[in-house]
Each structure stands twice: as structure tokens, then as C-alpha cells.
Amino acid sequence: MKTSKLERLQAEGWSVGNAEDFLQLSDEEARLVALKLSLVSAVKKSRIKRKLSQIDLAQRMKSSQSRIAKIEAGDPSVSLDLIVRALIASGATTRDIQVAFTKE
Amino acid sequence: MKTSKLERLQAEGWSVGNAEDFLQLSDEEARLVALKLSLVSAVKKSRIKRKLSQIDLAQRMKSSQSRIAKIEAGDPSVSLDLIVRALIASGATTRDIQVAFTKE
DNA sequence: TGAGTGTATGTCGGAAATGACATATTCGCA
DNA sequence: TGCGAATATGTCATTTCCGACATACACTCA
Numbered sequence: 001m002k003t004s005k006l007e008r009l010q011a012e013g014w015s016v017g018n019a020e021d022f023l024q025l026s027d028e029e030a031r032l033v034a035l036k037l038s039l040v041s042a043v044k045k046s047r048i049k050r051k052l053s054q055i056d057l058a059q060r061m062k063s064s065q066s067r068i069a070k071i072e073a074g075d076p077s078v079s080l081d082l083i084v085r086a087l088i089a090s091g092a093t094t095r096d097i098q099v100a101f102t103k104e
Numbered sequence: 105m106k107t108s109k110l111e112r113l114q115a116e117g118w119s120v121g122n123a124e125d126f127l128q129l130s131d132e133e134a135r136l137v138a139l140k141l142s143l144v145s146a147v148k149k150s151r152i153k154r155k156l157s158q159i160d161l162a163q164r165m166k167s168s169q170s171r172i173a174k175i176e177a178g179d180p181s182v183s184l185d186l187i188v189r190a191l192i193a194s195g196a197t198t199r200d201i202q203v204a205f206t207k208e
Numbered sequence: 209t210g211a212g213t214g215t216a217t218g219t220c221g222g223a224a225a226t227g228a229c230a231t232a233t234t235c236g237c238a
Numbered sequence: 239t240g241c242g243a244a245t246a247t248g249t250c251a252t253t254t255c256c257g258a259c260a261t262a263c264a265c266t267c268a
Contacts, residue, residue, distance in 0.1 A: 028192045081184040088132045101205045168227050
């Protein structure tokens, strides 16, 4: 499979998948989710530490209170981008972010 | 402003912005961009280290070669989510990811 | 009790990101 | 030189994510 031509690979599409691929993907997806959760808890911690309400934080990053609530609730509709944005906007230091990642 | 009512704040919308807010936002945006760039270079490094072509990596994460190219080129259409997915799929260890973040 | 403040949840139209594809460009090597 | 593999660039339809809003719930005081 490694040496297949691009055309062939593209033509195959989903048919190239197998159980192993699926499991592997699940594992990687799990790592990403774990990472997100770690950052999410860092957001809440940082926000509380600075005594900011969800509304305050939302204003800082030009977002909305409901989005912040969803971030902190680990809602699947929230991207890693938004989580990190919130982390930065909440006043988290570079070190804080590192630590959150370290917890992965 | 801190004590304004939610209704009032929501009604104000963009009008609450001022130069300071803008600069602050720019700074935070800059931090995010710097972080992305750091991770992007980690993706390429990790991929090369494992001797994977962009096509290989694309298959691993069910994406496409052109997306991988855009990730590595720092294309603005690429999300942090996708960058981290690529980093994980490329076989980067937790430590590799930490290091990339440390470079922020 | 009820008013005020903060957080959670569901929905929606518009905006942004995605994979796929076509095609161009670059690069290594026979 | 030329051929094939790898990478880059541009476009597009579909999917995903977003802010905004409405509203429900939780908690604290007076």
C-alpha cells in the first residue's frame, strides 16, 4: 500500500480503511480529546484565579457567555483554537499553558 | 463597565471596543499565531524524522496531501485542531508536543 | 420570598475550515 | 537532460464551528 500511486489511493477513498486504522485513529482522537480536556480545566482554573465571570472572559475575547460555558463543559462543538484563545484571554501565562499540555 | 447588566452589554455589541481592547486582542492573536507556527514546524520535523511523505501522513489522519502542505506552509485556513492532529498522527511523542509548546 | 448575579443548555443563520480534486512546481536521480 | 515522486497552490461543495440569543437553572442575600 505504501507504494501505491496517488491516483489509486485517491480512487480507493474510504475503502483503504481497516480495523487497525480505525483503532489507531481512535487512539489519536483520544489523545486529542485528553489534551482538550486538560486545557479546558486550565481555562476554568485561570478564569477563577483572576476572578473573572464567564461574561468578563467572553468580552475579553469578543465571544459570548454561552460559548465560554460550552468551552468549560467540554462541549464537542468547541475547537482547540477557541480553547487556547480562552486560555490566553483569561490571562494564563505561557507557563500555565505548558503545564496544561504537560498533563496530557 | 464591569457592572453593566448583561442586556446592556449585549445591546452594545461592538461599540464597547476601544483602541486598548484592540491592541490587547492583537497581542493575544499574535501569541496564538506564534504558537501555531511553533507547532507547524514541529509537524514537519516529526514527519521528516519518521520518513513519511505528505501523502503518508494524510492517509494516517484521513486528510489529504494538499491539507498537509497547507499545514506546513502556515496557511491561515488551517486550524489549531488540524495542526495538533497532524502532530499526533505524525508520531510525535507527548514530549515532542510539550517542547513545541515550550517554544512559544 | 424574590431580585440580582452567574452559569448551563438548546437553537440558528452565517462564517470558517475541511477533504477532494486539478494542476503547477520543485527536486532527486538515472 | 528527462522522468517520476514529492510538494505547493488554487478552487469548491460540504461540514463544522461560531456568536448571538432565549431561556432555564443555581446560588446568595436582603
